[in-house]
Amino acid sequence: MLGDQPPLVRSPLPGPAGQVLLDQLAQVESPAFTARRARRQERSGAAQDPIVWTEARGANVIDADGNRYVDLTSGFGVASVGHAHPRVVGAICAQAARLLHALGDLHPSTLKIELLSRLCALAPIADARAVLSLSGSDAVETALKTATLATGKPGVLAFEGAYHGLSHGPLAACGYAESFRAPFAAQLNPHVVFAPWPAHDASLRAALADVAGRLDADVGAILVEPIQGRGGVRMPPAGFLAGLADLAHEHGGLLIVDEIFTGFGRCGAMFLSAEAGVEPDLLCLGKSLGGGLPVSACVGRAEVMAAWGDPVGEAIHTGTFFGHPLGCAAALATLDVIEDEALAARTLELGEGWSRGLAALDGVRVVRGRGLMLGLELEADVLVVVRKLLERGYLTLPAGAGADVLQLVPPLNISRALLDGFVETLGEVLT
Ligand SMILES: Cc1ncc(COP(=O)(O)O)c(C=O)c1O
Numbered sequence: 506m507l508g509d510q511p512p513l514v515r516s517p518l519p520g521p522a523g524q525v526l527l528d529q530l531a532q533v534e535s536p537a538f539t540a541r542r543a544r545r546q547e548r549s550g551a552a553q554d555p556i557v558w559t560e561a562r563g564a565n566v567i568d569a570d571g572n573r574y575v576d577l578t579s580g581f582g583v584a585s586v587g588h589a590h591p592r593v594v595g596a597i598c599a600q601a602a603r604l605l606h607a608l609g610d611l612h613p614s615t616l617k618i619e620l621l622s623r624l625c626a627l628a629p630i631a632d633a634r635a636v637l638s639l640s641g642s643d644a645v646e647t648a649l650k651t652a653t654l655a656t657g658k659p660g661v662l663a664f665e666g667a668y669h670g671l672s673h674g675p676l677a678a679c680g681y682a683e684s685f686r687a688p689f690a691a692q693l694n695p696h697v698v699f700a701p702w703p704a705h706d707a708s709l710r711a712a713l714a715d716v717a718g719r720l721d722a723d724v725g726a727i728l729v730e731p732i733q734g735r736g737g738v739r740m741p742p743a744g745f746l747a748g749l750a751d752l753a754h755e756h757g758g759l760l761i762v763d764e765i766f767t768g769f770g771r772c773g774a775m776f777l778s779a780e781a782g783v784e785p786d787l788l789c790l791g792k793s794l795g796g797g798l799p800v801s802a803c804v805g806r807a808e809v810m811a812a813w814g815d816p817v818g819e820a821i822h823t824g825t826f827f828g829h830p831l832g833c834a835a836a837l838a839t840l841d842v843i844e845d846e847a848l849a850a851r852t853l854e855l856g857e858g859w860s861r862g863l864a865a866l867d868g869v870r871v872v873r874g875r876g877l878m879l880g881l882e883l884e885a886d887v888l889v890v891v892r893k894l895l896e897r898g899y900l901t902l903p904a905g906a907g908a909d910v911l912q913l914v915p916p917l918n919i920s921r922a923l924l925d926g927f928v929e930t931l932g933e934v935l936t
Contacts, residue, residue: 507560507562507563507565507567507573508562508563508564508565508587508588509563509564509565509919509920509922509923510565510573511575511898511922511923511926512573512574512575512897512898512899512926513572513573513898514572514573514574514896514897514898515570515571515572516570516572517896518556518572518895518896519555519556519557519568519569519570520568520569520570520571520572521570522557522569522570523555523556523557523568523569523570526557526569527555527557548886548888548889548908556568556569556572556574556895557569561576561580561584561588561589562587562588562589563587563588563589563590563916563918563919564576564587564588564915564916564919564920564923565588566588566900572898573898574895574898574899574900575898575899575900575915575919575923575926575927576588576900576915576916577899577900577901577913577914577915577927578900578901578902578912578914579793579914579915579916580797581792581902582734582766582771582792582793582878582914583792583793583795583796583797584793584796584797584916585769585770585771585792585793585796585839585843585848585916585917586793586796586839586842586843586846586848586916586917586918587916587918587919588797588916589797590796590838590839590842592838592841592842593796593797593835593838593839593842595838596834596835596837596838597798597831597834597835597838599834600616600830600831600833600834601831603830604616604830605830605831606826606829606830607828607830609823609824609825609826609827609828610820610823610827610828611820613828614828614830614833616830616833616834616837617637617828617830617833619833619837620637620800620828620833620836620837621635621637621828623837623840624790624802624804625804627775627840628776628788628790628804629776629778629779629783629784629785629788630784630785630788630804630805630806631784631806632806632807632808633804633805633806633807634804634805634806634807634810635802635803635804635805636802636803636810636822636827637800637801637802637827637828637832637833638800638801638802638803638824638827639799639800639801639824639826639827639829639832640670640672640791640799640801641669641670641763641765641789641791641792641801642669642670642671642672642674642675643670643672643791643801643824643827644765644789644790644791644801644802644803645669645670645674645675645678645728645761645763645765645789645803646670646672646674646675647789647803647822648726648728648761648763648787648789648803648805649661649674649675649678649694649726649728649761650674650822651787651803651805651809651810651812651813652725652726652758652759652761652786652787652809653725654812654813655725655759655786655809655812656725656726656757656758656759657725658696658722658723658724658725658726658758659694659696659723659725660696660697660698660721660723660724660725660726661677661678661694661696661697661698661724661725661726661727661728662697662698662699662700662716662719662720662724662726662727662728663678663679663680663697663698663699663700663727663728663729664680664699664700664701664702664728664729664730664733665680665699665700665701665702666680666681666702666733666736666737666739666905666906667679667680667681667702667728667729667730667733667736667763668681668730668733668734668735668736669728669730669763669765669789670765671685673689673692673693673694674694676689676693677693677694677697678694678697678728680699680702680736681735681736681906682906696723696724698719698720698721698724699719700715700716700719701715702733702736702739702741703715703741703742703745704739704741704742705739705740705741705742705873706742707741707742708742709742709743709744709745709748712741712742712745712748713745713748713749713752716748716749716752717752720752720756720758724756724758725757725758725759726753726758726759726760726761726786726787727749727752727753727758727759727760727761728761728763729746729749729760729761729762729763730762730763730764730765730766730767731746731762731764731767731772731777731778731781732766732767732772732777732874732875732878734766734767734878734904734912734914735766735904735912736904736905736906737873737880737904737905737906737909737910737912738873738874738878738879738880738904738910738912739873739880740873740874740875744781746762746777746778746781746783747781747782747783750783750784750785753786759786759787759809760783760785760786760787761785761786761787761788761789762778762783762785762787762788762789763789764776764777764778764788764789764790765789765790765791765792765801766792766878767878768790768792768793768794769790769792769793769794769839769840769843769849770793770843770848770849770852770876770917771793771852771876771877771878771914771917772852772874772875772876772877772878773849773850773852773853773854773856773875773876773877774849774853774876775843775849776788777875784806785805786805786806786809787803787804787805787806787809788803788804788805789801789802789803790802790803790804793839794836794839794840795832795835795836795839796835796836796838796839796842797835798829798831798832798835798836799832800829800832800833800835800836842918843917846918848917848918849876849917851917851918852876852877852917853875853876855876855877855919855921855924856874856875856876856877856878856879858921859877859879859924859928860872860874860879862924862925862928863879863881863913863928863931866928866931866932866935867932867935867936868883868884868885868935868936869881869882869883869884869931869935870882870883870884873910874913876917877913877914877915877917877919878912878913878914879912879913879914880904880905880910880911880912880913881910881911881913882909882910882911883911883935884935885935887903887908887909887910887911888903888908890911890931890934890935891903891911893934894930894931894934897930897933897934899927899930899931901913
């Protein structure tokens with residue numbers, strides 16, 4: 506059955522149908538996207554980088570030419586329960602027939618109330634309140650605005666290599682690459698300071714001292730991913746998150762934890778902040794939450810969220826589609842799947858075995874990460890490897906600003922057999 510099948514690539518990529526579609530795309534898509542692909546082609550040596558997706562189920566993706574792939578990207582970390590999980594699709598279809606849209610923050614749907622209750626109960630925050638939105642950037646934007654209101658300070662300490670989304674608020678704190686911020690620098694929050702992201706084996710004391718030294722009077726929040734995902738699956742030293750919470754609070758500020766990528770079992774725990782014994786002041790969630798639909802949330806301590814004031818007058822932070830009934834239905838079904846199938850525990854166990862297998866391959870220098878968020882440093886050029894894997898039917902992505910890390914983030918319910926098959930293929934590609 507589609508969902509748990511090995512790769513099957515019949516034609517050179519992209520196939521003839523894909524090529525026609527890509528030519529059409531080049532005529533209509535903003536060069537912001539096509540130019541990036543062209544640069545990738547230069548390095549990967551391939552005539553065309555992308556394939557055109559037409560169908561996806563479980564861990565499988567089908568392209569316009571009928572080729573079948575195993576998705577080790579989960580579509581940017583979204584398909585943690587697999588693509589088109591039947592319980593998620595069922596919930597979406599049932600909801601679509603009942604109520605497609607409500608009046609967001611004015612007249613909510615029952616599902617919005619249910620999802621907010623579920624998230625507040627699930628988040629590692631004692632007395633939680635939440636705001637729903639659509640993208641990860643939205644959730645970070647909400648957190649940044651909340652922190653400003655709660656502390657009266659406009660500044661943020663973020664980390665080099667961090668990725669929090671690209672709308673203006675998060676972009677100012679996006680340490681991933683200077684080139685992302687530079688064209689818009691004049692429009693971005695000027696009160697952001699960046700600290701270096703410490704290596705896993707760095708001294709915790711030195712790393713925290715480095716952060717402390719940069720906390721100027723303007724800084725009201727520290728914004729951090731427990732593991733930098735897009736930045737190259739980079740883990741800080743143990744105890745770093747807890748240390749940051751202490752530093753933020755001693756400084757009269759807040760800790761914003763961005764678990765948009767790491768959350769909901771991806772790293773073998775529901776939330777890495779909870780596992781580290783850290784109660785975030787604000788927690789950003791997204792990606793896999795909607796099971797494939799765009800749903801995100803910012804969950805915060807009630808007293809921090811109270812900074813938005815009494816709900817009288819106009820809502821000063823809202824969006825037409827925030828708390829959309831379809832997204833809420835999909836998110837509730839996704840949370841059911843993650844809990845009922847105990848995916849966080851499965852992920853931890855599966856990830857340990859898989860990373861051992863990958864680390865044993867010739868040509869693999871380092872395997873980093875936790876659960877099913879792994880980053881590999883290779884002896885070969887990562888973009889060349891990504892291309893060769895695509896030709897053999899495995900979807901992977903490069904991570905890190907230099908595209909020097911092979912990022913592996915498969916669905917959390919992928920079969921062991923598919924993961925083993927990938928180890929074998931990667932071994933062939935690397936030799
Ligand atoms: C940790 C983290 N935060 C925020 C975002 C931004 O999410 P979105 O692309 O949905 O705006 C991402 C996206 O990759 C992410 O990995």
